[in-house]
Amino acid sequence: MPEGDTIARIATTLRKALKGARVEIRGHSTQLRPSSDRVVEIESRGKNLLIHFEKRTLRTHLMMHGAWHLYREGEKWQRPAFQARIALHADNGFVAVCFSAPVVEWLKPETLAHLGPDAMSDSFDTATARRRLRSRPLEAYVSDALLDQTAIAGVGNIIKCEALFNCRVDPFRGIGSLDDKTIDALVAECRRLLRRHATRGRKNVYRRSGEPCRVCGAPIATRRTSRLTYYCPTCQK
Numbered sequence: 001m002p003e004g005d006t007i008a009r010i011a012t013t014l015r016k017a018l019k020g021a022r023v024e025i026r027g028h029s030t031q032l033r034p035s036s037d038r039v040v041e042i043e044s045r046g047k048n049l050l051i052h053f054e055k056r057t058l059r060t061h062l063m064m065h066g067a068w069h070l071y072r073e074g075e076k077w078q079r080p081a082f083q084a085r086i087a088l089h090a091d092n093g094f095v096a097v098c099f100s101a102p103v104v105e106w107l108k109p110e111t112l113a114h115l116g117p118d119a120m121s122d123s124f125d126t127a128t129a130r131r132r133l134r135s136r137p138l139e140a141y142v143s144d145a146l147l148d149q150t151a152i153a154g155v156g157n158i159i160k161c162e163a164l165f166n167c168r169v170d171p172f173r174g175i176g177s178l179d180d181k182t183i184d185a186l187v188a189e190c191r192r193l194l195r196r197h198a199t200r201g202r203k204n205v206y207r208r209s210g211e212p213c214r215v216c217g218a219p220i221a222t223r224r225t226s227r228l229t230y231y232c233p234t235c236q237k
């Protein structure tokens with residue numbers, strides 16, 4: 001699943017192409033009626049992509065299989081048209097197509113009300129993130145808590161695994177057993193990794209099951225709770 005860093009990159013690409021343009025909005029496999037509107041701004045909020053028009057905002061969430069592609073008008077699409085959920089045909093010749101996203105809808109004000117501080121944002125609020133993490137049951141695994149989008153928006157499974165390793169925290173400790181310093185360090189590491197687009201770089205543990213730990217040489221282990229966690233059983237005690 002694309003994490004917050006990937007969605008932020010998509011927002012930057014689409015912003016350069018579409019900001020200020022008038023677009024024909026064509027729903028394919030959505031209930032959205034065809035219409036025309038001007039793009040005012042494009043931003044990511046956690047894993048949500050928001051395209052702000054003059055009077056409304058389109059929200060997409062890519063989940064596992066969704067993707068945004070940018071084409072020139074008339075250019076052949078790289079995925080079949082039946083997978084297109086919405087296409088934005090801009091008056092400057094760009095066409096942005098969203099394929100296979102489960103969520104393509106006009107944003108309702110309440111939808112993002114519970115979203116936590118955005119890890120990619122400069123105005124990220126660590127105290128709020130810590131408080132939201134602490135609001136979960138004391139025994140909730142820290143590995144599951146970090147994925148809670150109401151605590152830190154944008155963190156996915158890759159960043160979760162890598163941050164827990166880099167901070168040498170046992171993924172299966174209860175969130176209630178961690179002190180503030182450890183929680184703040186984990187939050188900061190999630191942000192640092194996302195902001196340097198670490199979902200694309202070299203990993204320490206993610207998808208390295210059975211391979212030697214880069215620090216101690218022990219084989220990287222896995223365990224499934226809400227998602228599959230990759231970790232070093234020796235370094236992360």
Ligand SMILES: [Zn+2]
Binds near residue numbers: 214216217218233234
């Ligand atoms: Zn190790």
